[in-house]
Amino acid sequence: MNKVNLLDLDRPALQAFFLELGEQRFRAEQVMKWIYHEGITDFAAMTNLSKALRVQLDALAEVRPPRLLYERVSVDGTRKWLVQLAGGNCIETVFIPEGDRGTLCVSSQVGCILSCSFCATAQQGFNRNLSTAEIIGQLWLAHQALGGGRAGSREITNVVLMGMGEPLYNFKNVVPALSLMQDDLAFGLSKRRVTLSTSGVVPAIYKLREVSDVSLAVSLHAPNDALRNQLVPLNQRYPLAELMAACKAYIQGLQPRRITWEYVMLDGVNDSEAHARELVTLLRDIPSKVNLIPFNPFPQARYRRSPPAVIDRFRHILTAHDLTTVTRKTRGEDIEAACGQLAGQVEDRSRRQMHLRMAG
Numbered sequence: 001m002n003k004v005n006l007l008d009l010d011r012p013a014l015q016a017f018f019l020e021l022g023e024q025r026f027r028a029e030q031v032m033k034w035i036y037h038e039g040i041t042d043f044a045a046m047t048n049l050s051k052a053l054r055v056q057l058d059a060l061a062e063v064r065p066p067r068l069l070y071e072r073v074s075v076d077g078t079r080k081w082l083v084q085l086a087g088g089n090c091i092e093t094v095f096i097p098e099g100d101r102g103t104l105c106v107s108s109q110v111g112c113i114l115s116c117s118f119c120a121t122a123q124q125g126f127n128r129n130l131s132t133a134e135i136i137g138q139l140w141l142a143h144q145a146l147g148g149g150r151a152g153s154r155e156i157t158n159v160v161l162m163g164m165g166e167p168l169y170n171f172k173n174v175v176p177a178l179s180l181m182q183d184d185l186a187f188g189l190s191k192r193r194v195t196l197s198t199s200g201v202v203p204a205i206y207k208l209r210e211v212s213d214v215s216l217a218v219s220l221h222a223p224n225d226a227l228r229n230q231l232v233p234l235n236q237r238y239p240l241a242e243l244m245a246a247c248k249a250y251i252q253g254l255q256p257r258r259i260t261w262e263y264v265m266l267d268g269v270n271d272s273e274a275h276a277r278e279l280v281t282l283l284r285d286i287p288s289k290v291n292l293i294p295f296n297p298f299p300q301a302r303y304r305r306s307p308p309a310v311i312d313r314f315r316h317i318l319t320a321h322d323l324t325t326v327t328r329k330t331r332g333e334d335i336e337a338a339c340g341q342l343a344g345q346v347e348d349r350s351r352r353q354m355h356l357r358m359a360g
């Protein structure tokens with residue numbers, strides 16, 4: 001029989017697990033503290049549980065995070081971990097320290113099913129969804145690698161689901177992981193400090209709002225359908241008008257009530273003054289923050305980064321129209337940890353590369 005990996009269970013599921021064993025609900029709270037606050041994975045060391053329960057847990061369950069394969073550290077302090085999953089694939093997790101802040105960028109899938117032409121992960125193809133344990137396990141591993149909360153260790157203050165994969169295409173496993181990120185007995189991050197980034201899976205945005213209140217970032221990259229169809233092919237399925245409506249519905253009743261838009265700056269493609277003005281019109285009636293991301297190159301990329309002066313000009317047009325806009329600092333570029341550079345080691349099972357070759 002397969003053991004239950006307790007990292008797969010959010011608090012309600014863990015309570016149900018203990019009730020089913022004939023135990024009390026609060027056992028879930030005790031065990032969560034051991035796992036997430038103390039970093040303990042061995043039931044024998046969970047000394048406030050009875051000996052009999054510890055033996056029973058050992059037989060039925062396990063606490064199994066994925067395995068850290070290696071770490072690379074950038075000159076700017078960014079750290080990238082290659083994380084090995086059961087079955088042999090690897091994903092990447094990135095830690096970005098900045099002053100008091102420490103942002104962990106987490107992957108949600110092995111590879112990605114989308115084929116955004118400017119993203120390295122897209123070139124890898126797709127293998128499978130990560131389990132909840134593999135998603136929350138990235139926080140668990142990073143927290144341990146950063147010192148496990150001991151005096152002097154770096155803290156994870158923010159989490160962004162901006163690593164490999166499309167989180168809303170792994171809804172079932174992502175949602176319990178979000179809940180653990182926010183749970184005081186696990187990572188206790190407020191909804192402002194957990195951000196899910198999506199390329200715009202419209203029906204899932206509505207569904208997410210029913211079960212979560214995390215901050216939403218949307219990979220926009222173009223101010224009109226014609227261009228976005230090329231850059232983010234998912235737009236052909238869910239065009240901008242539908243995406244905007246879903247985003248407005250998402251922030252209804254939320255605080256802070258605003259969407260973060262990611263906009264990769266591609267030289268001569270989406271960075272003109274006319275594009276900036278079109279973007280102003282598109283975002284006119286939705287509370288917004290725009291993140292301009294200088295394009296990060298990767299092998300075989302067919303784009304170049306917009307020159308700094310062009311990015312500044314673009315930003316000034318937006319800010320002149322009262323759109324909060326920041327240019328994202330490129331971090332960890334020397335270790336291929338920057339946005340769009342995560343590749344891991346993915347065995348493509350979608351055969352998408354082959355489809356593309358045949359289509360081309």
Ligand code: SAH
Pocket residue numbers: 116118119120161162163164165166167197198199217218219262263264293294295296297298339340341
């Ligand atoms: N699939 C989700 C999560 C990935 S987030 C999404 O699309 O939002 C990763 C962010 O980095 C996205 O905004 C993505 O568009 C951006 N990105 C991808 N490739 C990039 C590149 N080469 N340079 C800069 N940003 C890139």
